[in-house]
Amino acid sequence: MRSVRGTHFIQEEYPGLLKDESSLSGGNCQTAAWPENAMEAAEYLKECFANGVPVTISGARTGIAGGAVPMGGAVLSTDLLKGIQPTSDIHTIRVGAGETLDSVYDYCTREKSGMFYPPDSTETTASVGGTVATDASGAGSYRYGSTRKWINRLQIILPSGTLLTVKRGDFNFHRGKFRHPLLGLITLPELKTPQPVKNAAGLHISPEMDLIDLFIGSEGKLGLIVEADLILSRKPHTVACFAVFCNEKQFWELRSDLMNANLPLRELEAMIPPSLSFLSENTGRPFPEYEDWVLFTSIDVASEEDIDIVLETLEMILEEKGISIDNTWGGFDEASIKRLKELRHLLPETVNRIISGLSSRNRRIHKVSTDTAVPPEQLEEYYRTMKNILRSSGVEHVVFGHSGQGHLHANLIPSDNDQMEKAEFAVERIAEEAVKLGGTVSAEHGTGKLKASLLRFMYSQKELDGMNLLTESITSC
Numbered sequence: 001m002r003s004v005r006g007t008h009f010i011q012e013e014y015p016g017l018l019k020d021e022s023s024l025s026g027g028n029c030q031t032a033a034w035p036e037n038a039m040e041a042a043e044y045l046k047e048c049f050a051n052g053v054p055v056t057i058s059g060a061r062t063g064i065a066g067g068a069v070p071m072g073g074a075v076l077s078t079d080l081l082k083g084i085q086p087t088s089d090i091h092t093i094r095v096g097a098g099e100t101l102d103s104v105y106d107y108c109t110r111e112k113s114g115m116f117y118p119p120d121s122t123e124t125t126a127s128v129g130g131t132v133a134t135d136a137s138g139a140g141s142y143r144y145g146s147t148r149k150w151i152n153r154l155q156i157i158l159p160s161g162t163l164l165t166v167k168r169g170d171f172n173f174h175r176g177k178f179r180h181p182l183l184g185l186i187t188l189p190e191l192k193t194p195q196p197v198k199n200a201a202g203l204h205i206s207p208e209m210d211l212i213d214l215f216i217g218s219e220g221k222l223g224l225i226v227e228a229d230l231i232l233s234r235k236p237h238t239v240a241c242f243a244v245f246c247n248e249k250q251f252w253e254l255r256s257d258l259m260n261a262n263l264p265l266r267e268l269e270a271m272i273p274p275s276l277s278f279l280s281e282n283t284g285r286p287f288p289e290y291e292d293w294v295l296f297t298s299i300d301v302a303s304e305e306d307i308d309i310v311l312e313t314l315e316m317i318l319e320e321k322g323i324s325i326d327n328t329w330g331g332f333d334e335a336s337i338k339r340l341k342e343l344r345h346l347l348p349e350t351v352n353r354i355i356s357g358l359s360s361r362n363r364r365i366h367k368v369s370t371d372t373a374v375p376p377e378q379l380e381e382y383y384r385t386m387k388n389i390l391r392s393s394g395v396e397h398v399v400f401g402h403s404g405q406g407h408l409h410a411n412l413i414p415s416d417n418d419q420m421e422k423a424e425f426a427v428e429r430i431a432e433e434a435v436k437l438g439g440t441v442s443a444e445h446g447t448g449k450l451k452a453s454l455l456r457f458m459y460s461q462k463e464l465d466g467m468n469l470l471t472e473s474i475t476s477c
Contacts, residue, residue: 001040002080003033017058017075021123022450023355024066025363029056032075038155038163038226041076045224046161048074055159057220059130060100062123064352064367065448067134067219078129081226086111092152092229097129104128108232115232118144120267122345129225134446135200135217139267139344142404143300144233146198146444148216153229156215156222159475164223171211178211183477186211189466191459193438198373198405201442201451201458203467219446222474236300239266240310241337242330244297245290250321252380254295255403257317259376263310268404269296272383275347275398282350290327295403296344298337307332347400351411358415365414368395368423370430371451373407374439385433386410393426395419407443432457 004010007030010017018027031053035041048055054073061068081098084107093112095104101124104117120140121131130136132154137146144150153167164182171180176188188205195205203221204213215222246254251270258268271294276287299310318325329343330336351367358365374382383399390397390410401408410430412423431441431454441447441454455464 001033001035001044003031003044005031016061017077018070020061020063020066020068021352021367022064022066022069022448023352023359023366024069024450025359025366026071027069029070029073029075031073032058032077034077034080036080038081038157041081041224041226042157042161042163044074044076045157045159049159049161057129057133057224059097059127059133060123060125062126063130063134063445063448064369064450065371065442065445066366066450067446067448068130069449071449076224078127078224081129083227087229089152091115091232093232094153094227094229095128096227097127097132097225099128100125101128101131104230112232114235116235117150117230118233119147119150120144121147122348128228128230132216132225132228133218133220134444135204137198137444139269139296139298139402141198141444142268142402143264143266146200148204148213150231151212151216151228152231154212154215155226155228156224157226158223158477160477162477166212166215167229168210168212173207173209173211176207180211183474186214186470186473189463189470191463196373196375196438196440196443198407198443199440200371200444200446201440202447202455202464203470205467217446219448221471236264237303238301238307238332239298239337240301240307240314240330240332241298241340242296242314242328243340243343244295244318244323245288245327245329246293246295246321246323247291248293250291250323251293251295254317254321254323257321258295258297259404261313261317263313264300264302265404266298266300267296268402269344270294270400270403270408271296271344271347272399272408275400278398279346279350282354283346285346296340298340301332344400347398348409348411351398351413354413358413362416364417365420366450368412368414368420368427370408370410370427371442371445372431372434372439373402373405373443374434374437376404376406378437378439379403379406379408382406382434382437382439383408386430389426389429389433393422395423395426405443406439428454428457
């Protein structure tokens with residue numbers, strides 16, 4: 001196992017270990033290690049545990065909530081925890097925590113023809129361990145759900161160095177309690193209201209849940225995920241992908257019609273003004289003189305015959321809304337899918353690039369964004385509230401995200417310390433309003449270090465204390 005020591009040495013030789021996509025500054029650690037297998041990882045964690053050294057788990061560091069940024073202590077990198085292999089079940093593969101989603105997709109193409117791994121996290125260079133730890137999701141979660149739904153088994157190392165294997169269906173809570181042969185009696189905290197369907201804030205809690213779901217989305221608080229058995233699904237015949245440029249009224253009506261249409265929608269995304277003008281100004285890419293709201297959708301197509309059905313249905317809906325087919329990009333081929341994916345991803349990538357530049361000149365500046373979501377039927381009301389808060393902040397911003405799931409991302413771009421404070425205050429207000437509408441303060445990115453303070457809007461102190469007690473109970477085993 002490769003390991004290094006020394007705060008200054010790590011800062012100079014391994015600066016990448018001390019940051020992630022959040023641009024959160026101040027990262028530091030005294031020791032770091034790159035275990036190549038579960039045994040080496042267990043020994044390292046056991047040593048840190050015995051000496052009272054806190055450990056930050058570092059995956060591909062694609063997160064934007066600061067979770068992989070160490071603030072002292074030790075870092076355990078999963079970079080060398082590799083390997084992808086089949087299992088006895090043709091629908092699952094066993095994957096090391098350090099493998100990326102890209103490597104999983106490549107493996108499926110080579111070894112599992114006709115099958116794919118459905119969770120569609122935005123960043124395909126993310127590590128599998130990181131996506132499980134945050135219960136990551138993306139555009140495709142409208143149809144396929146988050147990572148949680150596609151995990152059948154986990155191998156976990158507790159902070160004490162104890163190895164734990166959990167398979168879905170083996171252990172279930174009953175009325176919030178369960179006695180495990182290794183972990184002992186586990187009691188879940190009682191929540192005053194059930195957690196939203198799409199939620200990545202706090203531990204996953206449900207009185208009759210499977211034990212494996214407690215570890216998925218726990219953000220490393222309960223242990224290190226070493227490997228995961230991923231469930232695969234059969235690929236559709238093809239995917240139809242479209243971007244519809246429209247005005248605000250048309251957008252909301254079109255969104256509603258598509259959600260109620262008898263179509264197997266994979267995703268239903270939004271790009272909201274001034275996103276297109278922002279991209280033109282900051283990338284130099286021109287856009288046609290379309291309307292300035294963009295609705296993205298992709299549709300699974302089961303057969304060649306269904307292509308005509310999809311096209312006819314979509315054209316009918318667009319015609320009813322007075323939207324010209326000329327105002328639509330899209331198609332069924334890989335080039336069309338790639339073009340629209342690049343357009344969607346260009347917006348957050350441009351924000352990240354600008355924030356990185358600002359952060360290099362002022363270390364107090366980091367990415368400020370919302371990951372809040374509300375029940376889908378509340379989205380229009382929620383968007384208007386969000387828009388008013390953002391405008392009143394006076395900070396430059398763009399809004400985009402998963403409209404079909406009531407989940408919009410506001411990305412704020414503060415230019416100085418005063419604007420940082422205004423941006424952070426705006427995010428708090430937006431989070432508070434989301435919870436009032438029955439939503440969550442974090443729907444897919446986790447809370448990390450940057451959003452942990454927002455948990456107070458969603459949970460009572462008693463509920464938070466209960467989650468902390470549960471964490472202490474498991475991590476002491």
